[in-house]
Amino acid sequence: MAWNRSLVAAVAITAVVPLAATACGRSTVSSGNTSPSSGLVSTTRPGTSPVGSVVWAVYRDVNSLDPIYAFDYPENTADSLMCESLLRQTPDGALVPGLASMSQPAPTRLVFTIRPGVTFWDGHPVTPTDVVYSLDRDRDVKLGGYYVIIFDRVRSIAVTGARQVTITLTQPDYWLPEQMASIGGIVIEKSFAQKLGQNYGTPAGSIMCTGAYMLKSWKPGVGVLAVANPHYWNPAVHPLVRQILVKGVPDVATLTAAMETGAIQGTYSYGLSTLDQLKSSRTVRVYEGPGWSTDVFVVTSLTGVLGDVRVRRALSMALDRQGIISSVYRGAALMPRWASNPGTFGYARGIFTAAYDSSPVLTQNISAARQLVQAAGATGKTLTIGTSSELADVTEVTGAYQAAAEAIGLKVRLDSVSARNYVDFYLDPKFRAAVDGFPAIPYGDWADPVAMLRVFELPAGVANLDNFNDPALTSLLLRERATADPAARARLIVQAEKLTLQELPMIPTVQPVTLLLLNKGLTGAVASFAYMFAPWADSLGGT
C-alpha cells in the first residue's frame, strides 16, 4: 500500500538527474546482473570504533518526524533511525521481537508483551498505555495519518496486563503483525505526545521514542540531528556515532561531489545516474543490498488496447529490460522473474527461492510478441503512455516501452506532464483517463511479495487503477492473508505470482537493488531495504 510513496520519491530523485548528466556525461559500461541474489548484502560489517559526526543524505528535507505522517524515503529514514516498532524486521526481512514479543492465542487475537526494561529516551518505561495510545493515534481518522487502513480488520486494541496489549481482530489478519514491524508499529510516549499536541513531530515540537539514537534538534533546511542515546535500553547495542545529521540533498551532482569529498558520509539510493563515478571513488564504498521495490508499468485502463491480456503479455515480452538496467540503473537492478522483487522473501525463503529460480527470466522475444499482438487483432492500435519529459528515468523507461510497443506493431502516443503532476496519474482519475498506463516504482511496507501484489490485484487496492478483478487472484491473496502457517502462505503467494505473470495487472520492468553509499571510514549500516522500517545505524561506526 505504500507503493505511491516511492513514486513521489522517484519523481524527486529523477528530477535532478539531468544536472548530473551534464556534469559527468553518460556512461553505460555496467551491465545488468541477471542472477537475483548474487553479491547482494543485507548488512555491512559492524563498526568497531567511535565516530564523532556523520552527515547522512536523503533526497529532500524531512517534512515530519511524526510516524503517522511518515510516508516517503526522508521521513522513513529519519524515523527508523530513532524510533522502534513493537516488532522488528531484520535486514533480511525476518520478523523478530522488537519492543515487544507477540503471541497469538487465537487467530483473531494478537497479544504483545513489552520486553522488560524498555525505556523511552527520557528514562520512562514503555507501558501498555503508550502502546495503545500509539496504535490508536495511527488509526485515528481525525488525525489524518497514513496508516489508518492497516487496521481495517481490528476490532479493539486494549491493555490486558502490566506489560501486555491485546489486539482483537474481526477476522484473521497475518498482514497486521508484519505492519507492527514497520512504521505503523512505532511506539511513542503518550504523556509527551499529549503535552505537545499538534506540535508532536514538527520542527516547533519534538518526539519521544526508544531508539539508540535520539533527536537533539531539527532545523528545517539544515537537517534532523540525532545523537547517541547513552541509556539505550538494549545493552547489546552500543551506538558508536556521537551524532548523525539527516540532511536533504536534492541534487544528484551535489550529492556525488559531497560523497567524494567526505562532506556527506552516507546515503541510501537506487538507480543513481552517477553510480559508476561513485563506485570508482577513493572515498566512497557502494554496497548493493536486497531491494523490496519493483519498477513496473502500471496499467490504468483495461478498456483500451491493454484490455486484451495478450497485448499486455506481448508488451512485456518485447521490452528491452537489459537496456533499462544498463542505462537507468547503471547495473543496480535485476532482471525480473516475478512481479515482486526477490529481496522481499523475508520468510519461507526455501519455498520462495526454489519457485523463483525455476521461473523463467522475462527476456525479450519480439517475434513471439508480435504474433501475440496479431492474434489479438491489436496491430496498428494506439498505446498511450503517461510520462514526464522532466524526469530522466521515467523518460528512459517510457522510451523502452515505446520501442517495445512499436516493435510489435502498436502505435504509441505519449502524454507528458510536469514532474510534479506525474503523481496525478494515479491520484486523479481525470488525469489517467487519457492514458493506458505509466511507469512507477512501488514497494511494500514489509518483506513479503504480497505487500505489493495486494495493492495492484485486490479490488480495493490503492494501486488497482484499472479495476482489475481476477477472482482466482483475489481469493489466493485473501486466503493468504488469513493463513497462519508461513510455508502455506508462501505457497499461496507462489501461485499468485505465477498467475500475476499470466494476467499482468501491471508489467514488471526490472527489480531495483538497494544502494548503500558509505564513506570508506564507516561501516555497519543496514544495506537492505529494511532501513526504511527498522533502525539502520545501530551498528554504524568507524572501520
Place this chain on the structure above:
Amino acid sequence: VVLIRFLLRRLVMLAASLLVASFVIFAALYLAPGSPLAALAGGRTLPPSSIRVLEARYHLNDSFPVQYWDWLRGALHGDLGVSIVLRENVSTLIASRIWTTAGLVLYAAALIVLLGIGLGIVAGLRPGLLDTSTLVLTAVAAAIPAFVAAIMLILAFAVQLRWFPVIGNGTGFLDNVRHFTLPAVALAVSSLAIVARVTRAAVREEQGRDHVQTAISRSIPVRQVIRRHVLRNAAIPVTTIAGITVASLIALAAVVEVAFSLNGLGAYLVASAQDKDLAVVQGISLVLVTAFVVVNLIVDLLYVVLDPRVAAGGRAR
C-alpha cells in the same frame, strides 16, 4: 523635501507592488493543478474521512476570495500563516533561511560590483592584450548559466582541489565565507561578465567624447580627466546594468542554493511552490519582492547622487 516625497512615493509603490504580487501569486497557485494534500500524503490514497479532516484544518474548501482575505488579514497583522507541510510558522521558517540568501546575494553582488566594474574600467582604459583577453573571457563567462557554473566549480575546486566545501553553510564568519565562496562565484559569474563588458563599453564611449578629448588636449592631467569626465559619466549606464543584474540575483539564487544544498529562501520557494504550500510561497515572495524593490530604490538614489540633473523620481537616460 523632494527626496522625502520621492521616498514616500516609492514606499506607496512598494506597498502596491506587494499587494498586487501577493494577489497574483495566490491566484496562480490557487488555479494551478494539484492539491497540498497530495504533497502532504505523498500521493498516498488517504481515507476520505482523513481528507475531510485535513481540508477543514487548512481551510482548503473555502472559496478563493475567502482564502485570500484570510491570508491578507493575517499578513497585515504580521501573521504570515503556517506551513502546511511542516506545520510551523512561516515567519520562523523564513527567518531561519533569510540570512543564507541575503549573504549569498550580497557576496555575489560585491563580486559583480568590485570585479565586474574594476575589470571593465581596466579593460576600457588599457587597450591591448589585457583588453582582448577580458573581452574573450567575459564573452564566454556571460554565456555560462549559474547551474553549469556551480557544477564546474564543485568539480574543480571542491572535488579535485578540495579548496572549498561542497555543501552547507558553515559556522562562524570565516567559515561562512569559505562555504559561500563557490556559490557566490557561481551566482555572479555571468552577471559579472556582462557588467564588465558594459563598463568597458561605457568607458570607451566616454573617452571618445569631445569634451574628454578637449580636456586632454588642454593638458589637464589624464588621471583627473578620467576620474571627472570619463568614469563619472560612464557611471550612469554601469549603475543601471549593475542594478538590474544584482536584482536578478535574488531570483537566480534558488538555482545555486539547490546546487550547493544551502538552506536559502530561493530553494525553499521552489520546493514550497511544488508542494503548493501557499503560506510559505506567499511569505517568501513578499520578502523577495521587497528586496527587489529596495535594490531598485537604491539604484535610483545612486542616479541622483551621480547626476544631479536627474531629478529624484525621474530615471536616468
